[in-house]
Amino acid sequence: MPYYVEINKLAGNEDIELPRKMSELASGFDLYAAVTEDVVLEPGKRCLIPTGLALAMPAGLEAQIRPRSGLAYKHGITCLNTPGTIDADYRGEIKVLLINLGDDPFTIVRNERIAQMVFQEVPQVELKQVEVLSETVRGSGGFGHTGRK
Template sequence: MNLSYNVQLKRLAGNEDIEIPRKMSELASGFDLYAAVTEDLILHPGQRALVPTGIALAMPGGLEAQIRPRSGLAFKHGITCLNTPGTIDADYRGEIKVLLVNLGQEPFTISRNERIAQMVFQIVPEVELTQVDELSETVRGAGGFGHTGTK
């Protein structure tokens, strides 16, 4: 089943030259996001920065946008997103910004209109939390954080 949603995109003033998010292949799930920095931004090893994209969205309820790293930047340069995946809620109308960190060994320069992250849309289910005194038992129980072994 192919679901379709209309998401409105607004290019913010002063960013008319910034590419709008787009998929880089026919079956890609993520839309690449572009840096809307006004001048080159140098991320030194261990440094983080909030990078503007020059866009804002209006999504219907029941959707969220997740901001994720680009695998090529992570592999080649150690550039990744903190707070991954970052969540853009359907009622947020501000500029989308990407929290990047340099985990690499060399300074990395982010230039205007450079692809910096990807945005993937996800369906958010309606969930009702019910407080109870006891939870049902499972074989796993409360085991977590490596309880099934280290390999």
């Protein structure tokens, strides 16, 4: 059963591409930059890039904003707070927080593919406070507790 997600191009962004999958079995929809002028992202710097789009999702869905592997591999451009979460009740413009981890400045131009958006189901969860948690073999072992192999 498909979910229906409404998408709105915000005023002044009629030329911006709608998100789309770049292959038949892709899980992510590519997002495009809606910058009004080129943005030069210097090494080590971050910038919030608008997409010119807003969504209305049904309850039970979220949209996750993730990096594009090609930009990350070729230029060191990735997303901060990955995956970024867009909640079903958010109606504002989708923006992508990019950072340049590469060695060279990177120029972002209008209608350039900058990230991907993946939709996920969100289970309804209720938290229940207890005095003691059930035990497991792992217990409280955290970061690196299994050693390097």
